[in-house]
Amino acid sequence: MIVLFFVSCNQPKDTTSKKVQIKEINGSYKLYKDGKPYAIKGAAGDSHFQTLKEMGGNTIRVWDTTRLAVILDSAEAHQLTVIVGLPIFNSDYTTFYADPAKVEAQHQAFKAIVNKYKHHPSILMWCIGNELDFPFKPSYHNFYDAFNQLTDMIHQDDPDHPITTTVLNFNKKYIFNLIARCNLDLISFNVFGRITYLREDLKSISWFWNGPFMVTEWGIDGPWEGTPQTAWGAYIEDTSTKKAEQYQDRFLKYMPVENPGFLGAFAFFWGNKQEGTQSWFSMFDEHNGKSQVVDAMKYLWTGKHLETSFPQVNYMLLNEKGAGDNILLSAGQTFSARVLLLNQDKIKYVKWELYREDWYKKNNLHSDKKLQPLSQQIKTDHFLENNFVAPDVEGPYRVFATIYDDHGNFSTCNTPFYVVTDK
CATH class of the missing domain: 3.20.20.80 (Glycosidases)
Structure with missing residues (x-):
């Protein structure tokens, strides 16, 4: 035994x-x-x-x-x-x-x-x-x-x-x-x-x-x-x-x-x-x-929150569609990105960025290498809606919005999309 x-x-x-x-x-x-x-x-x-x-x-x-x-x-x-x-x-x-x-x-x-x-x-x-x-x-x-x-x-x-x-x-x-x-x-x-x-x-x-x-x-x-x-x-x-x-x-x-x-x-x-x-x-x-x-x-x-609140993000839409709608865009197409907030009075500015998707995988895990946004697609203003031009190269991309308040606090959201070409 x-x-x-x-x-x-x-x-x-x-x-x-x-x-x-x-x-x-x-x-x-x-x-x-x-x-x-x-x-x-x-x-x-x-x-x-x-x-x-x-x-x-x-x-x-x-x-x-x-x-x-x-x-x-x-x-x-x-x-x-x-x-x-x-x-x-x-x-x-x-x-x-x-x-x-x-x-x-x-x-x-x-x-x-x-x-x-x-x-x-x-x-x-x-x-x-x-x-x-x-x-x-x-x-x-x-x-x-x-x-x-x-x-x-x-x-x-x-x-x-x-x-x-x-x-x-x-x-x-x-x-x-x-x-x-x-x-x-x-x-x-x-x-x-x-x-x-x-x-x-x-x-x-x-x-x-x-x-x-x-x-x-x-x-x-x-x-x-x-x-x-x-x-x-x-x-x-x-x-x-x-x-x-x-x-x-x-x-x-x-x-x-x-x-x-x-x-x-x-x-x-x-x-x-x-x-x-x-x-x-x-x-x-x-x-x-x-x-x-x-x-x-x-x-x-x-047991206590910060004295200042944050921008409350509801969701983002691209051409009035959500991420789950499998958004396809044509190369060079102009499209709109819009963020919907639950509180509209906390915004100082919004940083908009467009990135090529993190498409590299090793053992089914994403790369930890910092990506660079497409420089011509960076916009910083106080608008919750902006227009972008879909890249010319076919593939997966993602639009990011970072919404800042007066205290440097921020909220984030992003939506993926895929660019198709006629070639």
Whole structure:
């Protein structure tokens, strides 16, 4: 007979002197920093620290060690803490993990990072990898050896800070393998649309694991999650007004804050990035302007909204058609773009831009390379309607409108269309 013993997380028994530690108290897990309870109010990103502090947040999560010294010092200046990512190769890089010299080089590189920064007051935790795969097959033995050597090294060299890793969505097999084969202090989940099932998912595995966890990425649906598409495969993006509603609604309804293992969550993305579009996940523009999602996060962290409201976007129309109408335009055709707002008195100006669609895909994911708008199609004025000329080159495009108020706050919307030619 085989008997399996499951533990919540393999934590050293003596935790009395740790700077950061996870304690189990009456069946619930609590995070402590410098001897005091620490409730994570987190964002995933590496910028806008002052705004994060002003909005009521206290922790950021970064994915690698790029500019780590600057990030840690800035976090300290704004009284924030940081979960630092150590970006190791995924388990499917079997040739890498079969090469002892390469594995040792990776190990030594991260050992140097840990020992260089372990005394920095802004360090909260270490996160080994991001959305790694944790398969069961014996052929992945080398990966597990390397992974466990890293956790053992960190536990020995820096016992003051817990270690986690992230699992994409909720993979029960991976969680089982993490508990059975690895030595972590807690598990973290990156969930977007799947957050609506997180409570049920956690309950379904409580028979073998009910330990401490974080939600290290959460937010609106990603383009990869069954988002509506046009006939040519362009994803239809919600307005920023709708996104703010979704962030607030999803946290209040579906975040398992009452779960005894819940330690905190990190909204994605606290910054500006290209993913699907330049506005899909971006909570800020390129000039530090705040989107309405930032206001939603302030409410979730403090119970209060910003004193100034945002332009409330209803939708955009191209030639009086919506994105779901599969808008086809002829090359050189003049067309109108119109934004409909719910409040008309908050506008300072509108920036209109036309982009060629982000049509490059690798493993079904969009490129993260920043796109450039068609320069002749940029317009900035206070009008909610503008005329454009469809490009001469056949293909997929998208019209963006960014509506600003007097305080630099903005709202966004966009509509895809396809240009056809006679050739």
